[in-house]
């Protein structure tokens with residue numbers, strides 16, 4: 517049987533790839549420090565778990581919901597957007613999805629045909645080009661500029677737009693750099709999208725980890741936001757519910773109307789239990805979320821101050837919520853070679869830079885959001901000693 521060359525040519529998921537290295541590593545007694553996958557290391561709030569266990573006995577919980585999600589849940593989410601973004605969305609602007617991952621698929625299949633182009637800021641979240649490649653959509657990559665800390669440059673991005681471009685894609689806060697695109701830059705990108713009659717897609721999976729809970733941008737307050745803005749979010753990291761697959765797509769009513777055709781064939785709906793978890797979180801956990809955000813900020817400060825000590829030959833190129841993006845000192849070696857050495861010699865699991873974009877072999881991504889504050893000095897010590 518022949519497989520689609522579009523999928524055969526896509527690289528295997530990098531997190532699975534590096535986790536396989538663990539099986540081959542010699543047992544030298546060092547405890548593994550996992551800086552690989554961006555998963556909050558803490559459990560969901562106990563009240564949330566109690567609430568969900570009570571709900572499980574309700575027979576309705578095992579049934580489908582409407583494709584877009586339960587109205588009461590989407591209305592609660594609209595209230596949350598009022599608090600977070602300063603604008604009350606309409607429930608018709610929202611489709612609940614199987615994580616932000618599926619929201620991205622809905623966005624791109626609604627916008628693009630095979631052969632169309634999307635301008636993607638590098639370093640990118642590796643799942644995005646994987647999806648584009650599988651669908652035959654061409655990613656056109658805006659290069660990472662270390663001096664700009666990985667911030668998107670609107671002039672560069674506009675220069676990459678052609679008559680086949682359907683969208684600009686940015687992730688803010690960024691995975692892998694942690695960089696937060698300034699609200700005014702988001703606005704500039706939106707104006708570019710408007711001028712070229714294309715979409716600006718912003719993946720805001722980490723929006724609750726912006727220090728101080730600052731508003732990510734003001735696009736939703738533009739009465740015509742839906743004509744050119746597509747927003748992707750996840751409650752997975754926010755409520756430590758990554759396994760519940762709690763994603764969301766927000767777009768114009770017309771966009772959501774068409775996206776629901778794909779939703780119906782891909783997933784039908786987000787599981788009801790997930791929807792209730794999100795609603796309960798939104799109604800009860802603003803303070804819990806804020807406390808975790810502060811904790812992540814402290815981890816970031818500590819990581820940065822430890823990592824930038826003069827004795828470390830790894831260089832911090834960018835960092836922010838959850839992530840550090842570092843340049844390794846071994847010129848001529850790929851990120852993969854160094855990430856493998858880190859597993860074998862230092863029991864550190866992290867991702868090689870090249871999975872986040874072409875030409876990024878000199879970098880590594882460290883998801884320090886996975887480890888507790890007291891483990892950070894030891895993690896950094898292992899980097900220092902390796903070099």
Ligand SMILES: Cc1ncc(COP(=O)(O)O)c(C=O)c1O
Pocket residue numbers: 554614615616617618641687690691719721749750751752758761762763
């Ligand atoms: C930028 C970005 N988008 C989307 C996702 C996937 O989120 P979800 O688990 O909600 O599908 C991740 C997960 O790490 C991510 O980093």
